[in-house]
Amino acid sequence: MATIKDVAxxxxxxxxxxxAVINRSAPVSxxxxxxxxxxxxxIGYLPHGAAKALRSGNSRLIGVILPDITNPFFSMVARVIETVCMKAGYMTFVYNTDEDPEHEMRILQMMRMQRVAGMILISTRSDAAHGRRLMAAINVPTVLFGSNVEGTPYDVITLDDRKAGALAIDHLVELGHRRIAIIAGRPGVSTHDERLAACIEALQRHGIVLDEDLIIAADFVQQLAFEAGQKLLARADPPTAIFALSNLMLIGAMRALLAxxxxxxxxxxxxGIGDFDWPEIMSPQMxxxxxPAVAMAEFAIGALLDEIDSKRPPAGKRTLFAPELIIRGSSAAVSIEEPLRDPLAI
Amino acid sequence: MATIKDVAxxxxxxxxxxxAVINRSAPVSxxxxxxxxxxxxxIGYLPHGAAKALRSGNSRLIGVILPDITNPFFSMVARVIETVCMKAGYMTFVYNTDEDPEHEMRILQMMRMQRVAGMILISTRSDAAHGRRLMAAINVPTVLFGSNVEGTPYDVITLDDRKAGALAIDHLVELGHRRIAIIAGRPGVSTHDERLAACIEALQRHGIVLDEDLIIAADFVQQLAFEAGQKLLARADPPTAIFALSNLMLIGAMRALLAxxxxxxxxxxxxGIGDFDWPEIMSPQMxxxxxPAVAMAEFAIGALLDEIDSKRPPAGKRTLFAPELIIRGSSAAVSIEEPLRDPLAI
DNA sequence: TGTATGACTCGAAACGTTTCGTGCAAGCGC
DNA sequence: GCGCTTGCACGAAACGTTTCGAGTCATACA
Incomplete structure (x- = not known):
C-alpha cells in the first residue's frame, strides 16, 4: 500500500x-x-487508520455494546447509532454480550484495546457491584442505554420504565382484568426491576391483591417466556391476561398461547413492551x-458525541423517554364470568 | 494509559x-x-490495538458489509460471523450499505483505511461493471456472500437461488396454481436474476404461458412489495398465488393482502424465500x-479465515447451499373455479 | 579445559502518521 | 530601508508496539 511518503x-x-493538505490542518498554497x-x-493513497490513531491519540471509533443484535429493538438502535456516527466521521464497533456480564467485561476490554473514543453501553446488569466493575473497566466517555446501572457517573438514557409498567396494568384493569400474570425479566436488571415494581404498585393502586405465583421471571429470553406462558396456562385458575415485559418475551407468551x-x-x-415493525402480520395484532427506539438512540449517540467533543466529564444525567400505549387486538375486556368494571367494554 | 514501557x-x-511474554513469541524464563x-x-496494562496493528501490519479486523442489519436474515449472519471471529481473535466491523452501491464503495474505503485483514461482502449489485469497481477497491481476502458478482476472483457463498425459485413454483403448480405472480427484487442483483430466471423456467416447464404483468420488481424493499401486492390484488384477474423473492417482500405482500x-x-x-424466527406467530403461517443462514455464515467466515491464515489467493470457488421448502398454511390448493391438477389436493 | 550450543534477554530500528519548532520569503507599516 | 508579521513549507521527533540481530551466561560435550 502507498504511504503518505509516496505521495510526498x-x-x-x-x-x-x-x-496538512489531507487534514486541512495548516495553510497550504x-x-x-x-x-x-x-x-x-x-497513487491511490488511503491514510493508514492505525497510524493516524496511534499518533493523534484519537481512534475515531465508537463502541456499541448490546445484548443481541438479532433482537429487532437492538438492531434498530445499532443502525441509528451507525448512521449518526458515520456522519460525524466516526466508525462503530458493535458487539453482543448475550446477557452475560462476564462477556460484557471481556468486550469492554477489547474496546479499551482499540482505544475507542466513546461507548454506548446497554448493560446486562444494574446492581451496584456491576457498576463498580464497569467503572473500573471504563475510561472513556460512555452513555448507558436502555437499562440503568446503580452508582455510576455516566449519563443514562432509558424508557420511563415505571410509566411503561403502569400504562399496561392500568389498561388491563380498565378492561376488567384482575388476575393479571406478568412474565418478567431478571431481578437485578433495571428494566425488570422498575417495570415490575410499577406493575405491582399499579395493581395495589387498583386494589388488587398480589398473587406472587402469577409473576414469573423469564430472563428476557423468548423460550423461557414460552415455558412461563405454558405454566401459567396450565394452572387450574389461569390468569385472564398476561403482560410480558419485553418484545421477545411477548412472542414467547404468544407462542405458548397458540401451543x-x-x-x-x-x-x-x-x-407487551416494545413494538414490532409490522404489527399487522401477527394475529391477533399486539x-x-x-x-421510541429511534428517538432514544439518536439522543444517546448525540449526547455521547457531545461529551466527546466538549471533553466535559459526564453529567450523570438520566433521561427518560415516554412510552406509548398502542391498543390493538390482543387485549380485550375480560370474559363475562369475571366481574366487569365497564359493561360497555365487552 | 499505561504502556508496555511502564510494564517493562x-x-x-x-x-x-x-x-515476548504477552505474545509468547520467544522463550522467557x-x-x-x-x-x-x-x-x-x-499497572492494569492493556496493549494499544492501533500500535500493534501498525507495527505488526496485522489489524486482526474483519469487515462485514451488508445491506441492512435490521433485516433478521442479515442480523443473524452478522451474529454468527462475530462469534466465530471472536473465537479466532478477530474483531468485526459491521456496516450497512442500504442497497446503495455508492455507499458500498464508501464503506469499502473505510475498511481499507482500517486495513482490515479480510471482508465478508454482501454486495448490492451483481453486474460486471460493479465487479470491476469492487476489484479496484478491494485489496484484501474477501468472501462474497448471499449474492454473486460477475467476473470477480473472490469466493462466493450463496443460496442455490435457482433451486429456490424452482422449489416454490413447483409447489404452487402442484397445488393447481397457474396464475402465479412474482414479487421480485432488482434486475442486476444475482438473487433477483437467478431466482426469477428459475421461476420463469419452471413455469415454462409446467407449460404455463408467462404473463409479464404478473412479475413486479420491488427492489427488495418491504414497502414496494406492499404496493406491488396491492396492484396485483386490484387487477380484474388477480393471481391465485404470489411468490415473493425475499423475506421482507413476503411481509409486504402479506400486508397488502390483509389491507x-x-x-x-x-x-x-x-x-416467500427466507424463513422467520417464530413462524407460528404469523397468521397464516408462511x-x-x-x-440456511447460520450454516452459510459459518461456512463463509470459515473460508475467509482460512484464506487469511493460509495466505492463499482466493480460489474463486462458488459454494451453493440447498434451500428447503417448508410448507405451512399460507399455500393451498387453488379454489375450485380454477382447473385442478390434483383433485385430492383440495 | 576449551568451545560449541542453547536459553534467555536486551537495544534499536521500523511501522505510517501528526505535530511542533524552525526557516524563508514576501508584504506591510514606519 | 528596516524590522515585523504573516503565509507557507520543511524536517524531525514522537505515538506504542514488534522484530531482529547481537550479547550474555550456563550447560554439555569433546
Whole structure:
C-alpha cells in the first residue's frame, strides 16, 4: 500500500505538507494542494487508520455494546447509532454480550484495546457491584442505554420504565382484568426491576391483591417466556391476561398461547413492551407499550458525541423517554364470568 | 494509559521481553514471566490495538458489509460471523450499505483505511461493471456472500437461488396454481436474476404461458412489495398465488393482502424465500423456501479465515447451499373455479 | 579445559502518521 | 530601508508496539 511518503515524493513536497493538505490542518498554497491531490489520486493513497490513531491519540471509533443484535429493538438502535456516527466521521464497533456480564467485561476490554473514543453501553446488569466493575473497566466517555446501572457517573438514557409498567396494568384493569400474570425479566436488571415494581404498585393502586405465583421471571429470553406462558396456562385458575415485559418475551407468551390452543383475546389478553415493525402480520395484532427506539438512540449517540467533543466529564444525567400505549387486538375486556368494571367494554 | 514501557520498568526487564511474554513469541524464563504478569496486573496494562496493528501490519479486523442489519436474515449472519471471529481473535466491523452501491464503495474505503485483514461482502449489485469497481477497491481476502458478482476472483457463498425459485413454483403448480405472480427484487442483483430466471423456467416447464404483468420488481424493499401486492390484488384477474423473492417482500405482500381484506390461503396463496424466527406467530403461517443462514455464515467466515491464515489467493470457488421448502398454511390448493391438477389436493 | 550450543534477554530500528519548532520569503507599516 | 508579521513549507521527533540481530551466561560435550 502507498504511504503518505509516496505521495510526498510524487508531489515533490514534504510529508508534513501532505498531512496538512489531507487534514486541512495548516495553510497550504493552492497549487501545492492541487499537486498533492493529484498525487493522491494517481497513487491511490488511503491514510493508514492505525497510524493516524496511534499518533493523534484519537481512534475515531465508537463502541456499541448490546445484548443481541438479532433482537429487532437492538438492531434498530445499532443502525441509528451507525448512521449518526458515520456522519460525524466516526466508525462503530458493535458487539453482543448475550446477557452475560462476564462477556460484557471481556468486550469492554477489547474496546479499551482499540482505544475507542466513546461507548454506548446497554448493560446486562444494574446492581451496584456491576457498576463498580464497569467503572473500573471504563475510561472513556460512555452513555448507558436502555437499562440503568446503580452508582455510576455516566449519563443514562432509558424508557420511563415505571410509566411503561403502569400504562399496561392500568389498561388491563380498565378492561376488567384482575388476575393479571406478568412474565418478567431478571431481578437485578433495571428494566425488570422498575417495570415490575410499577406493575405491582399499579395493581395495589387498583386494589388488587398480589398473587406472587402469577409473576414469573423469564430472563428476557423468548423460550423461557414460552415455558412461563405454558405454566401459567396450565394452572387450574389461569390468569385472564398476561403482560410480558419485553418484545421477545411477548412472542414467547404468544407462542405458548397458540401451543395451548387458546384464542387471544377471547381466552386471554396479551400485552407487551416494545413494538414490532409490522404489527399487522401477527394475529391477533399486539397491544403494546411502545418504546421510541429511534428517538432514544439518536439522543444517546448525540449526547455521547457531545461529551466527546466538549471533553466535559459526564453529567450523570438520566433521561427518560415516554412510552406509548398502542391498543390493538390482543387485549380485550375480560370474559363475562369475571366481574366487569365497564359493561360497555365487552 | 499505561504502556508496555511502564510494564517493562515495573518488572525490571526490557520492553522486548514484555512483548515476548504477552505474545509468547520467544522463550522467557518462568520467573520473568511471573514478574511481567504481575506488573501487567498491578499497572492494569492493556496493549494499544492501533500500535500493534501498525507495527505488526496485522489489524486482526474483519469487515462485514451488508445491506441492512435490521433485516433478521442479515442480523443473524452478522451474529454468527462475530462469534466465530471472536473465537479466532478477530474483531468485526459491521456496516450497512442500504442497497446503495455508492455507499458500498464508501464503506469499502473505510475498511481499507482500517486495513482490515479480510471482508465478508454482501454486495448490492451483481453486474460486471460493479465487479470491476469492487476489484479496484478491494485489496484484501474477501468472501462474497448471499449474492454473486460477475467476473470477480473472490469466493462466493450463496443460496442455490435457482433451486429456490424452482422449489416454490413447483409447489404452487402442484397445488393447481397457474396464475402465479412474482414479487421480485432488482434486475442486476444475482438473487433477483437467478431466482426469477428459475421461476420463469419452471413455469415454462409446467407449460404455463408467462404473463409479464404478473412479475413486479420491488427492489427488495418491504414497502414496494406492499404496493406491488396491492396492484396485483386490484387487477380484474388477480393471481391465485404470489411468490415473493425475499423475506421482507413476503411481509409486504402479506400486508397488502390483509389491507385488501382478503384471506390467505383461501383467496390467494403466498410463498416467500427466507424463513422467520417464530413462524407460528404469523397468521397464516408462511410457506417459505428457507435459507440456511447460520450454516452459510459459518461456512463463509470459515473460508475467509482460512484464506487469511493460509495466505492463499482466493480460489474463486462458488459454494451453493440447498434451500428447503417448508410448507405451512399460507399455500393451498387453488379454489375450485380454477382447473385442478390434483383433485385430492383440495 | 576449551568451545560449541542453547536459553534467555536486551537495544534499536521500523511501522505510517501528526505535530511542533524552525526557516524563508514576501508584504506591510514606519 | 528596516524590522515585523504573516503565509507557507520543511524536517524531525514522537505515538506504542514488534522484530531482529547481537550479547550474555550456563550447560554439555569433546
Amino acid at each position: 515524493i510524487k508531489a515533490g513536497v514534504a510529508i508534513s505538507t501532505v498531512s 493552492e497549487d501545492v494542494i492541487a499537486r498533492v491531490e493529484a498525487a493522491i489520486a494517481t 395451548a390452543g387458546k384464542t387471544c383475546p377471547r381466552d386471554l389478553s396479551l400485552v 397491544t403494546v407499550v411502545a418504546t | 520498568i515495573k518488572a525490571g526487564v526490557a520492553i522486548s521481553t514484555v512483548s 518462568e520467573d520473568v514471566i511471573a514478574r511481567v504478569e504481575a506488573a501487567i496486573a498491578t 385488501a381484506g382478503k384471506t390467505c390461503p383461501r383467496d390467494l396463496s403466498l410463498v 410457506t417459505v423456501v428457507a435459507t
